[in-house]
Amino acid sequence: MSKIRRIRLKTKKYIPVPGTSPGSIQLYEDALKPQITVYSYNSDEFYSEKINSIDELEIQIEKHKELHRWIEVKGIGDADLLTYIEKKFSINKLVIEDIADCRQRPKLDEYEDYLFVVSRMLYVDEQLEIENEQVSFILFPKLLISFQENYSNNISPVINRLKGGKGNIRSAGSSYLLYALNDLILDNYFTLIYKLGDELETIEELLYRRADKSLMFQTQNIKREMISIRRAAWPERDKINDMIRSDSKLIGKTSRTYLKDTYDHTMQIIDLIENYKDLTTSLIDMNLTLISQRMNEIMKVLTIISSIFIPLTFIAGVYGMNFAIEDPKTGKFLNNNMPELYNENGYLYTMGGMLIIAIAQMIYFWRKGWLNKS
Amino acid sequence: MSKIRRIRLKTKKYIPVPGTSPGSIQLYEDALKPQITVYSYNSDEFYSEKINSIDELEIQIEKHKELHRWIEVKGIGDADLLTYIEKKFSINKLVIEDIADCRQRPKLDEYEDYLFVVSRMLYVDEQLEIENEQVSFILFPKLLISFQENYSNNISPVINRLKGGKGNIRSAGSSYLLYALNDLILDNYFTLIYKLGDELETIEELLYRRADKSLMFQTQNIKREMISIRRAAWPERDKINDMIRSDSKLIGKTSRTYLKDTYDHTMQIIDLIENYKDLTTSLIDMNLTLISQRMNEIMKVLTIISSIFIPLTFIAGVYGMNFAIEDPKTGKFLNNNMPELYNENGYLYTMGGMLIIAIAQMIYFWRKGWLNKS
Amino acid sequence: MSKIRRIRLKTKKYIPVPGTSPGSIQLYEDALKPQITVYSYNSDEFYSEKINSIDELEIQIEKHKELHRWIEVKGIGDADLLTYIEKKFSINKLVIEDIADCRQRPKLDEYEDYLFVVSRMLYVDEQLEIENEQVSFILFPKLLISFQENYSNNISPVINRLKGGKGNIRSAGSSYLLYALNDLILDNYFTLIYKLGDELETIEELLYRRADKSLMFQTQNIKREMISIRRAAWPERDKINDMIRSDSKLIGKTSRTYLKDTYDHTMQIIDLIENYKDLTTSLIDMNLTLISQRMNEIMKVLTIISSIFIPLTFIAGVYGMNFAIEDPKTGKFLNNNMPELYNENGYLYTMGGMLIIAIAQMIYFWRKGWLNKS
Amino acid sequence: MSKIRRIRLKTKKYIPVPGTSPGSIQLYEDALKPQITVYSYNSDEFYSEKINSIDELEIQIEKHKELHRWIEVKGIGDADLLTYIEKKFSINKLVIEDIADCRQRPKLDEYEDYLFVVSRMLYVDEQLEIENEQVSFILFPKLLISFQENYSNNISPVINRLKGGKGNIRSAGSSYLLYALNDLILDNYFTLIYKLGDELETIEELLYRRADKSLMFQTQNIKREMISIRRAAWPERDKINDMIRSDSKLIGKTSRTYLKDTYDHTMQIIDLIENYKDLTTSLIDMNLTLISQRMNEIMKVLTIISSIFIPLTFIAGVYGMNFAIEDPKTGKFLNNNMPELYNENGYLYTMGGMLIIAIAQMIYFWRKGWLNKS
Amino acid sequence: MSKIRRIRLKTKKYIPVPGTSPGSIQLYEDALKPQITVYSYNSDEFYSEKINSIDELEIQIEKHKELHRWIEVKGIGDADLLTYIEKKFSINKLVIEDIADCRQRPKLDEYEDYLFVVSRMLYVDEQLEIENEQVSFILFPKLLISFQENYSNNISPVINRLKGGKGNIRSAGSSYLLYALNDLILDNYFTLIYKLGDELETIEELLYRRADKSLMFQTQNIKREMISIRRAAWPERDKINDMIRSDSKLIGKTSRTYLKDTYDHTMQIIDLIENYKDLTTSLIDMNLTLISQRMNEIMKVLTIISSIFIPLTFIAGVYGMNFAIEDPKTGKFLNNNMPELYNENGYLYTMGGMLIIAIAQMIYFWRKGWLNKS
Ligand SMILES: [Mg+2]
Ligand SMILES: [Mg+2]
Ligand SMILES: [Mg+2]
Ligand SMILES: [Mg+2]
Ligand SMILES: [Mg+2]
Ligand SMILES: [Mg+2]
Ligand SMILES: [Mg+2]
Ligand SMILES: [Mg+2]
Ligand SMILES: [Mg+2]
Ligand SMILES: [Mg+2]
Ligand SMILES: [Mg+2]
Ligand SMILES: [Mg+2]
Ligand SMILES: [Mg+2]
Ligand SMILES: [Mg+2]
Ligand SMILES: [Mg+2]
Ligand SMILES: [Mg+2]
Ligand SMILES: [Mg+2]
Ligand SMILES: [Mg+2]
Ligand SMILES: [Mg+2]
Ligand SMILES: [Mg+2]
Ligand SMILES: [Mg+2]
Ligand SMILES: [Mg+2]
Ligand SMILES: [Mg+2]
Ligand SMILES: [Mg+2]
Ligand SMILES: [Mg+2]
Ligand SMILES: [Mg+2]
Ligand SMILES: [Mg+2]
Ligand SMILES: [Mg+2]
Ligand SMILES: [Mg+2]
Ligand SMILES: [Mg+2]
């Protein structure tokens, strides 16, 4: 059994408690302790501050009010922090609940003073598992707060561009930063899909050589992974579209133009996924055909050998019968009993007959095309 | 045959009578006697009263008119009660008919003075059957009447929160209570789907080890259960959406905001169901492949053994023939008849020849890959 | 071959003549002679009159003009009657053509002075065939004319309610009568679907015990019947919806409210059909799996028996060879030729060897799980 | 191999030249020389004139300008004629190009002074091939020009009704004539579909008796023919709908009412096609099952015979072994060597034992149900 | 294994870098050096100029400002050129990025001063690979800039028509040129689809003669190619539709009329693709059936031969048993032991019995229809 695939779908299990009051924060057991960084910037200035406590955060929030700020929270396992943010920025309880409950679909929720955006960040982690991480954003006029489920570093390129300071990222406001992060998250979809596509092509090559159970399972797994990516990609597309069409003033004109580009990317992602999904379906179908075809081959071998030798064995069996030429009691000759056995060339004639039968059958099978390699 | 599944789909059979006048109450034979409780509450006060007769109900309805009230009816098997409520609150006959006929799809019907809402509550009961219970609601400005098909206790968490008295549930009006009950009902969908999902994963694990008829049937059953949950979930989604978009004044602003959260949940439910439905399809396909593959294995064993021994048996048969070396009548030697038998090493040569044939075939099968474990 | 199903799809064949002038009446050869009844009623009065000629009809039409009237026509095989009605009530030729050509889909056609409504009435007739009968309605302000293809009595419950005289049916006008008839027709769908569903459940039970060709065909037939019911149900739903949304004054407010209830029923019908259609698909798939699985079992029996006995037979064949221990001509002993045969316990050793081989194979098959019941 | 089907899909191959200037006329090699007839008519008068040259056409066009006229062109293989019509009536080049390029989908193109309508006329020709002929129409206020790809006579019923002179066809204007021709073309769809349906039913009957390769291919072919009819029917439906909803004054009110009737017919056509397509799918599935089931039967015969006789043959082989009861050299008796052979009733016991084994197996197979007819 | 197909899908692999700043030009490694030609024309004049440097381009752009101009760029592998064009014509960065990143879907992006149009040009190149080349257009009032990924000559017919100077192409403005190029690109789809269709028909013919693995793979490949063409054709259709419905003044009235014709072509393309896709599905299904049917044939041969000879061989085996007629020790005759062997005609009777058994079985198989050619 061949083993090609290395990437697996990471499975998570949540145990929701029905009937809890809406807006209450339900943390997962293994939710990570938050790591907070506050970035303050405009075209000219850039500050980055690691935060170790809610008090430090309070201080930092009151500083640099004239700049654009980004509060980056990695890990959501601290109910106090979430409650602090809820109170500090007058955020709806339901938003905080959604940040904590990492099963949200990508969406845009518009509130009067802020926007709430949820993204699903898909990538392959170091254990080669497909991680499906929730990233939530709250967008205020000059402030973006982001919440990541894990400590992963996928968004570091945007941080580097922010540090670097060129282009729109420092000048086009918080909604542009939100766009840049969403665009980056969706770029990671390409990386993931291409990786799965590579595995698929390896499987396809192997399939032509030898269809086996393991290839089948691996194809099925990639299909399921593609389906689960698609299940994230479609609402991502809808979300981006909602952001473009929203009449909220929080999303600047430049950001809107760039979001259209991201929309194109979501369409490309969906096209790619459909492509690979079709490919998996086609591979599974081929596999089934190959198994049937192989069965045909096995049966042909059996049938050819049996058909040739069973009749011959019968003939041999006939001449192995013990019908007596002479009555043991009377000594009388029983001339009808197998006189062939006493013919001078009986053996040669029999062997010759057998050869003719075998050759006739070979011709028959050859004509039916059973002797060709299929 | 392995038996993993324990949860079954409960089947009900209704025998409708075509042509009965619309709006007439048709009770099911096994409809339960109603158990009524009246809750009266506002932010400060909370009263709960068990009701034993229509007269007691009449009295209770006239009390506490300044508070919000919830008349909870469990069991719908009393036509008098339904008629009393119809008259008392001037409710359309069709609404009462729908409450009694527990086959309604989730829906919102808007009437001038009240809203009629139907939910399907899905859960696993003590007999491990999936119960699909109808819960109907009539919403007036300060009054909610709920009708449950059975005595099940699934909504007790909301009653506890109402007793507890914190949060919106006591202050945000009857439409919030309606929201809270609907949200709870939908939370139970998650519980059910996760339970089925667990069974599915057990089946998947077993499948890799051994595909059998029973696993196939159980997968098919889960698929059908998922489809029947989906058939409830889609109209639930539409109903919640109708409630959000309705311009009825009966649904308060707070309730509307919270209903959006419930809408998110219905979308998550649908995603989950699709996920598991895809998984069942994939398992069924794999099962079919595994059965074919197993057939191939069986055939290989047969073909290898037959192909090797049938020719050898033929050879043995040949040398078991009784062609005579000496004519019994004349005593003349018939030297062409099987001289091999009288060769000093005839036996050894023959056995050696057989061994060579067997080895040649083994090499052939090994080259074809039939000797590998597939 | 087991025979469970009794209900069959009735097939009709129409031979349309292309190019006939539109609006011309083309009667079917076996169209039934009309049986006409005129009902005249209001809340207080009720008259019912059997009509035997167009002249009698003319007289009856001129009577009771102050009451609501319903002209019930069963059987449409009289072009003169149809032409009389066309002229008398100034009805469009196309309407009359549609009444005569019983292949119409359910629809609502709005004309200035009247509405034309077509329903498909599905039910199981006495020959246990699914009858798909066209019922057409022309609705005037105080007059309903109905045309039934056959003499079937499915709508008698409405006639009884009309006679009984309680409820809206006598007071809410002709459009309510139209509603009541449509509702009844759709109630009959439930009866039909439940009957098919019962047959399906019987088949399902049998399937688990024994998959055979006949069960497969019967499932396929139910699937096709379900599809053909669905093909009537969807346009019925659209028609009812058109009637609800129509701004024609001919449909009263009460009737509209009740039609919403009928709309619910069409949705329930469609849900039921989808449910059973999914079930048929699932049964067909299971059947295929069971056939494959059965093949595996058959092959296992063959393979086990062949694999055990073919090698043993070979050994027996070897010791049945006639290699001579003594040269017949010279009398010289050929000691290499099958000395086993002359060993004191050769036979016992051989039989023991065979037993060991057989046991080894049994262990091999037992380990592969081939000896278990699958 | 049985041969039932007679109707075949006619295949045409066009070799388009990419990059030719739009609006240029590209005639097919085998395009037919046009046969032109001009009909001039109103309620009272009717003239029909065969035309042999463009000059004659010019003369005829200038005559009878007060009447409604219909220029019927059969065969489009004359670029001069097409160019003459383009210039004479100031028709857009693209229209003329579409008339010549007979691959157009059914459509309505609205121009300022005229409408351009394309229909696909499907019918079985004398060679029993399904012909898919393009019929194009240009509608002016009092003039209809029709272009048929071939000389087929399918539209003669309308010409006869025009000659006959009764009904709307002479009085309701050119758009009514256009309607009548379109309606006739669609009536021919019914004829075609019913013919294919008849073949399908013959195949279905045969299938129950014997599933073979040829039935499979023929079913597949009907399925493909149904799909190709559907591909014409859907855009026909859209076209008719466009004509009904168009606000062009060229389509009269009467014509619009009658077009709604034609719209009903397109819906019926689509329903019929879907019905038959479902039937083909179901037949293909059944065929596959029958093939599998037949395989099971074949295997059962093989397995029963092999299982019974292989063990018996082994036993016979054992007693055919030549273990010696007496040492040929020493004459010593070897009493362990096959003493059964020298038992007085050894043969009878052995044969009895064989019989018991055979009967035991028969019982086993009978219990498994393998001896029943499936 | 037969090899019919020659056309293959060309696969490209892009390695995107997530997180790069949007609007940055990322050239592919093997992007071609641009070849630039500037065409300047109006109804009377026509100039064509090959450009070898950005400086030459600058000069050429400033010349002939009164004429319509077309800057044709083949090969996009020069970031400087792209940046020059961006600056020179004040084009949005995102447009330039899309021109360089050749994975765009067909689309229309409307900017204030210009339109950005992306087409996918599909054709078979000299290596018989299906090339999927991006062609991008920027449309200004009197200027069209086109960017082709490769040096392919597919659009030369339009250049020739432009040189030729007849028709709208020289007079109807830049948007007409844009139309003409898009129309040509879509005409190439027909050529490609017809080529694949030809291969498909060859495969279909072969399939009826002999189903093999290679035909299956080739059909699957054509199916995938059809799907990938469809994936380009649908957004092409949407793009053309967007261009028709756009209210931009950049697209002239004539161009709009002609674009409707192109829209028709996209619909025809989609119809063709669906047709061929259905055909591939049907071929794959038939192939599977044929494989099963072939298995049946193989099994029949095996079963017939085995069923006839195995019982006969058993009988021969019985009479090859060595039960002794005479006790070797006592010389006593054991008369029950196989007296048949000492019957005068035992051999003839046995052979006769065998013949009868064989004939009986042949009749059985003939009745079951196993001896017919299927
Ligand atoms: Mg991007
Ligand atoms: Mg989703
Ligand atoms: Mg989705
Ligand atoms: Mg882009
Ligand atoms: Mg795109
Ligand atoms: Mg499949
Ligand atoms: Mg909830
Ligand atoms: Mg539903
Ligand atoms: Mg549904
Ligand atoms: Mg939420
Ligand atoms: Mg959600
Ligand atoms: Mg899906
Ligand atoms: Mg219909
Ligand atoms: Mg009803
Ligand atoms: Mg329909
Ligand atoms: Mg349908
Ligand atoms: Mg109801
Ligand atoms: Mg309903
Ligand atoms: Mg469904
Ligand atoms: Mg299937
Ligand atoms: Mg018609
Ligand atoms: Mg089409
Ligand atoms: Mg289509
Ligand atoms: Mg009609
Ligand atoms: Mg219709
Ligand atoms: Mg074109
Ligand atoms: Mg696409
Ligand atoms: Mg697509
Ligand atoms: Mg055209
Ligand atoms: Mg077209």
Ligand SMILES: [Mg+2]
């Ligand atoms: Mg299939």
